[in-house]
Amino acid sequence: MQQHKANCNHVSRNCKSPENPAFVKEIVDTGFLLDKDQHHSHIVLGDIRVDGDEAAIKMQSNDYLSIASDKRIAAAKAEILLEQGHGDAMSRVFTHDREDVYKSFEKRMASILGAEDAVLCMSGYNANTGIIQAFAKQGTNVYIDIKAHASLWEGIACARARARPFRHNNIDDLHRKIKRYGPGLIVVDALYSTNGKICPLEKLVEIAEDYACAIILDETHSFGCHGNLGGGIAVEMGIEDKIHFRTIGLSKAIAARGGVVAGSKRNMEFFRYEAFPMIFSTSVLAYEIAGFEKTLDIINSETWRREKLHENHAYLRDGLLSLGYDVGECDSQIIAIIAGSNPDTIILRDYLASNGIFGSVFAPPATAEGAALVRFTINADLNRQDLDKVLGVFAKARYELDLDCVPRLCAFDLFQAAE
Numbered sequence: 208m209q210q211h212k213a214n215c216n217h218v219s220r221n222c223k224s225p226e227n228p229a230f231v232k233e234i235v236d237t238g239f240l241l242d243k244d245q246h247h248s249h250i251v252l253g254d255i256r257v258d259g260d261e262a263a264i265k266m267q268s269n270d271y272l273s274i275a276s277d278k279r280i281a282a283a284k285a286e287i288l289l290e291q292g293h294g295d296a297m298s299r300v301f302t303h304d305r306e307d308v309y310k311s312f313e314k315r316m317a318s319i320l321g322a323e324d325a326v327l328c329m330s331g332y333n334a335n336t337g338i339i340q341a342f343a344k345q346g347t348n349v350y351i352d353i354k355a356h357a358s359l360w361e362g363i364a365c366a367r368a369r370a371r372p373f374r375h376n377n378i379d380d381l382h383r384k385i386k387r388y389g390p391g392l393i394v395v396d397a398l399y400s401t402n403g404k405i406c407p408l409e410k411l412v413e414i415a416e417d418y419a420c421a422i423i424l425d426e427t428h429s430f431g432c433h434g435n436l437g438g439g440i441a442v443e444m445g446i447e448d449k450i451h452f453r454t455i456g457l458s459k460a461i462a463a464r465g466g467v468v469a470g471s472k473r474n475m476e477f478f479r480y481e482a483f484p485m486i487f488s489t490s491v492l493a494y495e496i497a498g499f500e501k502t503l504d505i506i507n508s509e510t511w512r513r514e515k516l517h518e519n520h521a522y523l524r525d526g527l528l529s530l531g532y533d534v535g536e537c538d539s540q541i542i543a544i545i546a547g548s549n550p551d552t553i554i555l556r557d558y559l560a561s562n563g564i565f566g567s568v569f570a571p572p573a574t575a576e577g578a579a580l581v582r583f584t585i586n587a588d589l590n591r592q593d594l595d596k597v598l599g600v601f602a603k604a605r606y607e608l609d610l611d612c613v614p615r616l617c618a619f620d621l622f623q624a625a626e
């Protein structure tokens with residue numbers, strides 16, 4: 208695809224900035240990974256560039272259904288933009304009573320999610336901060352999985368609520384904490400973005416019912432990819448009516464910018480007028496909604512995309528497992544190889560990139576200290592040849608890389624290689 212090239216030739220004027228006061232300087236100096244690792248670009252960037260390499264296998268974006276460059280979506284947006292311009296760039300709080308494209312998209316989302324009502328937000332980040340800020344007060348217990356997305360933690364800070372973190376996907380730890388501290392919100396991702404694991408939703412529902420808690424389920428990575436019409440994990444499990452709140456970033460399978468919150472009619476009406484991001488920030492624009500609608504049409508009619516995504520994931524995961532890589536925990540569409548330290552992660556990423564395989568580095572604060580990883584997001588466009596190439600590189604890495612995350616070769620492998 209012909210990418211739009213940014214014009215980087217602007218001559219920078221000789222602009223000056225004021226000197227940082229000492230406390231700002233200290234924050235910037237200590238927080239910047241660049242200097243910490245003595246690496247000349249930020250750890251997440253890397254030096255081997257993917258741009259223009261047609262043979263490269265790119266598993267970095269969250270465009271799971273390979274829909275981002277679909278011209279039908281661009282055309283749907285362009286049509287509205289050219290006909291109506293941007294429309295109202297204002298907070299939705301003043302216009303919720305209109306029966307307009309916003310409302311009709313919200314109704315469609317509610318129906319796909321099997322929820323009474325849904326509210327369109329500016330992003331998944333906003334949906335998550337807004338939902339906790341709106342439904343928790345200062346001191347409310349918020350039981351949050353330690354791997355839940357950063358925006359959910361931010362929501363707890365916005366509400367000044369009491370974070371009660373529990374071990375990743377660990378029901379026993381959650382149970383212990385709820386028994387100790389009492390009712391509150393239980394906050395989890397349906398499908399975790401750093402390891403591809405699915406949350407134990409049925410057990411979470413049981414605990415929530417037993418202890419008068421409410422669940423916030425972030426379906427950002429599962430929406431579009433799981434369940435009937437892509438309604439997500441709760442829909443796939445048939446327990447959507449047991450979850451109080453679901454949030455979705457439209458930035459993954461929908462490959463756009465926007466978010467959605469879903470729940471009961473009463474709670475959603477409260478959210479529309481009480482969540483800070485709904486009041487104090489400008490809404491997405493009408494032409495963007497035309498894009499969401501077209502994307503949903505495509506996802507609903509082209510179910511092969513979902514099927515291919517899961518088929519590709521299973522093929523790659525099984526292949527890596529048989530090579531001895533520790534990826535058994537990656538339930539769906541994401542494969543993560545935990546390299547551990549930042550330098551080991553850079554070695555793994557650079558080795559793969561130099562062999563034409565591109566994943567993304569996740570390092571602290573996006574992971575725990577010493578648990579940095581390279582993540583590969585699978586997509587529907589990858590074919591068998593691509594996946595075999597990836598497996599071939601991982602097989603070769605066992606001979607060429609000395610890292611803890613790369614399986615040691617046994618005598619049989621060496622014997623085969625010698626033949």
Ligand SMILES: Cc1ncc(COP(=O)(O)O)c(C=O)c1O
Nearest residue numbers: 330331332356400427456457458
């Ligand atoms: C699990 C999860 N929730 C929320 C978000 C935020 O979504 P958005 O990019 O739409 O703001 C992300 C994005 O990285 C995510 O991975």
